[in-house]
Amino acid sequence: MDKLVFLKERKLLGKRIAQLRNNCINEITGKKISQEELALRLGLAKNHIGLIERGKTNTTVDVLYGIAKEFREEIISLFDFEKTEKDA
Template sequence: MEEENIDLSSQVGIKLREIRRNKKISLEELASLSNVSKLTLGKIERGETNPTVNILWKICRGLNIPLVSLLSFEEDIEVRRFVSNYHFVGSNNDWFIDPLFKTVGTEWYRASIEPNSEYSEFHLAGSEEIALVLNGQLEMKVGEKIHQLNKWDVIKFKGEEPHTYINRSNEKVYLMLALSYTTP
């Protein structure tokens, strides 16, 4: 299982360095754009650390790219096992997100949120997010509006809007997420 994390970390680092260099951005410039330290960025590029999803979102917003841009999916047929360790975690280890696939214009993720916890984020301008609750109950705060969601409920909203996944229950809640961008 740890080998999958090492491979993913290395893959993210290689992709980050490639994207940064193609955009002709130095590590110092990316640190300034993303609010992530140069030291941390260097460790990510060398595959020496497994960055949290919070750090990856900051980097992607700084580079103005979708999160899945840092991941390569090059096979014709892919299977993502539910029990794999192929995921990134939130800063408090209460939010887990598995990048699954990137199809034309859409990224697919499997996520979970631990009991009695919450996770907040926002995405690039022009993005749209869809979340499907697979079990239990979830409270979604999008902007200032709060939505109560139950098993199999689906919500769609502008991804650039600050949003928070809130699990007030005593069970882990699983989600399927789709994130679409108007620009590649």
């Protein structure tokens, strides 16, 4: 895969995760789930979600699975880049 294509898709993945996170509401507080809260739920460092959302780091399938599970989504929905680009 071309490196530029890879970097573009990594950024799109991050945007899609941010989009899903912003649509996810904490059932207790009634507020959107923050990057920090998502990281804590997944046992990650506080800034890791931000790095993923900005497309600045690679991540593992385990982390992506955990993110999808927190959003009550199938992991494949994280890669629905067409929806991300439409909503951007």
